[in-house]
Amino acid sequence: MSAIAVTARPQTPLWRRLLGFNVLTGIVLAVGGYILGHFIGDHIHGSNLNYYSAQAGQNDIAIFLGYLLGVVGFLVGLGFANYPLRRMLGHPPTLAEKESEAHGTLRYFSLSTDHKVVAMQYLVGIGFFFFVGGLNAMLIRTELLQPNTHVFGANQYLTLVGMHGTMMMGMMTSSILGPFANWLLPLMLGTRRMAFPRVEALTFWLLMAAGVVLITTVFWGGFQTGWTGYQPLGGQGTAGFDAYIGFFILVGISMCFLGFNLLATAITMRGPGMTWSRLPIFIWGVLTTAILMLLASPMLAAALMMAAMDRTVQTTFFDPGYGGSSYLWQNLFWVFGHPEVYIVALPGFGIVLELLPVFTRKPLWGYRIAVAGMLGVAFLSWFVWQHHLFMSGINADLRPFYMLSTELISIPTGFIFLAAMGTLWRGRIRFTIPMWFCIAWAFNFLIGGISGVFLSDVPSDVLTHGSFFSMAHFHYTIMGGLVFTFFAAIYYWVPRMTGFKFNELLSKIHFWSLFIAFNATFGPLFAVGWLGQPRRVVTYPAFLQGLNIWVSISAYVLGLSMLVFLVNVVWSQLFKREPAEANPWHSKSIEFQLPTPVPVHDFDRLPAFDPDPYPYGEPVQVPAYAGGGGPAIASGGGEA
């Protein structure tokens, strides 16, 4: 964050600048909106509608209306209503809001349409909720130190499990696209902004509102369903389940908007020379993810609204006692849920393949097959969701088809590995922190992928389904695939974004402790699952206590490793700042050719692009992008 900007308008006192459309006003209006919504809900809630709520003494309609008006108040307080109102009053259209550095540090706490500001907001906001979710995991592992309950009761334990899963799957979905795609996409495409800058800001603030809504579940007694929210169990839940519904609806809207904003930008705003076959591979990862986000999240929102109607206006979509179906939720949820796990994986593929050429000093090997792999994963991810229902008894005759489609996904995923392995071959491999994270990704994702065979195959899935084996599998793919590449991206790009480098020693400690603790935690969980411990249980057989203690201790080390990262960030980005070199990795991609810090308007002159997105290797020339008013047309490097 820019320290220079604070001095821009010294004459206005701070208290005066805090009055206005910013997050403080947003919070005040959110509280007011919640109280108003709850008040209205209490009056709507007549005797004819008290079927569920009277039993629990909680009024779901009032809580949903409170959330709705609270979020609306939050957005109005941030200033999202100003522009539409001004347009309705006949004022001329504008593009930018709080983009100039004159707004100082305050623009990080308000609606800003600068894509670099939104990226920093995303990074810090998602980082905060990532640590909340991680803390939940620590508490889960504390409870599992003993085979019976000893710290938390059953309800607290299940709420922790549900909050950990929901927080991670909901917030971390945007952890690469939010910060890094928003920051990089305009730069890599050679444009000055996203297609819809206000929508870009909206996706971030919706996500923050969602995170707060989820945390309010603890005031309503939590929820017992885990992140999958299976019905009809969810229908039984107290108002804590309303928080789950509110959270995921907001996340779904945010994801949907984020996806279509990224897609629109990549389709319509590519600079001269940036054809589809010259897109950096990271952009392909973003694009395929954006397609999945755009198409999958409405399914989630629809399912959640049906659940909300079951809880408020007495529909019975999911209640078999009144003609509903318990399969309906499972189908709707996993039609979203399985593309969702590839939404989480694909940006990681993009980052690894984007970084490997830099650290092997070679062009990306097999660009086209890597793109085909990403598109193939995105396409096939729509045809596999019923493997979550292998044991459920629905469509049992279709199981060989879902077995085939699930295992087919390993072919396009294999393309990504082929491209990574080809890029390593005869390279000049430089072991930097981001490179180590990419190597760790390969190791983790390989284990995650191979363990998937035991789950995708119906006969062996009988043993592993719903056990800790499947939990270990998806932590290897999601944490090993997403979180490791998330850190690779942080160490690679954040010094470029903030202008300050990370402490080298702390970074190394962070990587090695994370990698070792991660494998020590989740590796043994395969065995725990195979030995018969189901997921989400607060009790387990006594003979599994040794393994569980080992896993818990490893998980604590993993948590400490994250604390090392936090110390590193606070120390090197806030207190002991050392300016980063402009291009510490000798990268040839465009974001490293721009001045530090990247100016608000990004480019003095919009760049034109070289035929080659990866100009590394012996016969290839260094491109000269139009950074800070240099020559506009990159010199024709390309392959000799």
Add this chain to the structure above:
Amino acid sequence: MKEVNHFRRFLLWYLATTIPLTLIVVLVLAPGMPPGNGTVQASAVVADNTVFLGVASVIFMAVLVYFVYSLIAFRERNPSVVTEGPAIRGHPQIQLWWIVVTMGIVLFLTAYGTIRLLEGGSGGGQGPNPIAVPSPPAGTKPLQVQVIAQQWQFTYRYPAYGGVETPSIEIPTNTLVEFHVTSLDVIHSFWAYQLNVKADANPGVDNIAYAQTKGPLFFNVRCSELCGLWHGYMFNSGRVVPRAQFASWIALQQRQFGAARRSLPPYTRQYFPTPLRRG
């Protein structure tokens, strides 16, 4: 200086590490894998996992040895100077072979899994109309056992014995057992670990799974689908016992629970689910 043949070196390292490892995995490790050999279905999953562990170690080692070899052989020996690598952008033959080989592995795994599944359902829940029905041992009839899941316990009904409902489960040796799994409220999952049976219990649905017992066996039953507050406590256990012992056990159950049986609804494949109540 003679050019090093990196590919041949990699191949030698790969074979030298993978052949012993795969042999150890397949011959030593895999046969002792859980859930043991208590039933035909349990033995089948151990055999399947042996095949998959063998395939997995071959693939895992190929990528792992490649990475380790590359990282060592192609490391930058003097990181202070940035030197560029060769500008290789792909190799159509390698890409084609990669597709062919991965496609072959995937098709093999799917075909193998499908054949094994159709042999008898592998102990998984197959819904109300199973197509993969194992044939019972010669001279015996299949035994139907209904598993009724509700928050938060399993009970069992034996339709061949007057529909008596018992809080524990015993089944005879050398018998094909046909589990009819259903639920009275939310989704549960019946996981009889040593039998290698897993079938979700959905309200109003009859989900059928098969297990063919061998000798006497003790087995654990756990709920394997999150079903609410006391999910973690939803477990009990059962026994596979010789036929004579089973006959006396079921007679005892009929005497003990016969009176309670008269106030239960008559035996059906599924029951009208209890309307939900908020907790």
